Amino acid sequence: MLQDYHVHALAHGEYQYTYDWLKKFLITARERQITELGFAEHDEFISQIDTTVLKRLQEEFPNIKFRLGLEVDYIPGREDYIRQLSRSCDFDYIIGSVHFIDGWGFDHPDFRYLFEERDIDQVYRRYFELVHMAVKSGLFDIIGHLDLIKIWGHRPRWHNVMFYVEPLLNSIKAAGMLIEINSAGLRKPVGEIYPQQEIIDLIASKQIAVTLGSDAHHPRQVGEGLQEVQGVLINAGFTRIASLQQRQVKMQSLNHRPEGER
Ligand SMILES: [Zn+2]
Ligand SMILES: [Zn+2]
Secondary structure (H helix, E strand, C coil): CCEEEEECCCCCCCCCCCHHHHHHHHHHHHHCCCCEEEEEEEHHHHHHCCHHHHHHHHHHCCCCEEEEEEEEECCCCCHHHHHHHHHCCCCCEEEEECCCECCECCCCHHHHHHHHHCCHHHHHHHHHHHHHHHHHCCCCCEECCCCHHHCCCCCCCCCCCHHHHHHHHHHHHHHCCEEEEEHHHHHCCCCCCECCHHHHHHHHHCCCCEEEECCECCHHHCCCCHHHHHHHHHHCCCCEEEEEECCEEEEEECCCCCCCCC
């Protein structure tokens, strides 16, 4: 099966949550053979989610399993608010993501220049510290785009990224959480999947379960790059991916080719 659990129909508030608009995402999903599709809006737009639209679409696209997720900004001090958000709707999963380092929206093009003014090793250290706090908060099912900090192509100087990632993966494993393999990095300056190959290999060896997401902010991006991600995962030894319903995990076969077609 091929899933896309990271789709933003509202993007950053440019669009409306209407039947006609969401249907465009479903048409692309069907073309790209996505069998499980999860809309996961940014938490600031939670009030615009209309589950009646999803129900109507599910009737029209019976071959695609619908999921309702939410992508939440992890910011320390916001834990109680996040807990309330997660309970305010019948979500299948909550993705925890770090987009802000102490108020700096580092993945936004307008604030990219701040990388030039900061110590890149400190930036990496603090970013992964925040991701680690997100894991320990116990608020999330999935960690989104684990190494987003590389978005513009900046790499740490003193330590290999694995220095930060290995203890983080141990905590994710201990917490029974999932890691998202996100294809959006392919269309960003860094030009690679989140997280990078070496991290994916370590996730495989630690047997941490994964979900897939395109981070689509437009119908044409649904499922984009996920065939490539699927190939990477199969090469890394994954045979299954996680499927979530009402925040419960079931493992499903990753290889959607019919048996015997190898
Ligand atoms: Zn994100
Ligand atoms: Zn996103």
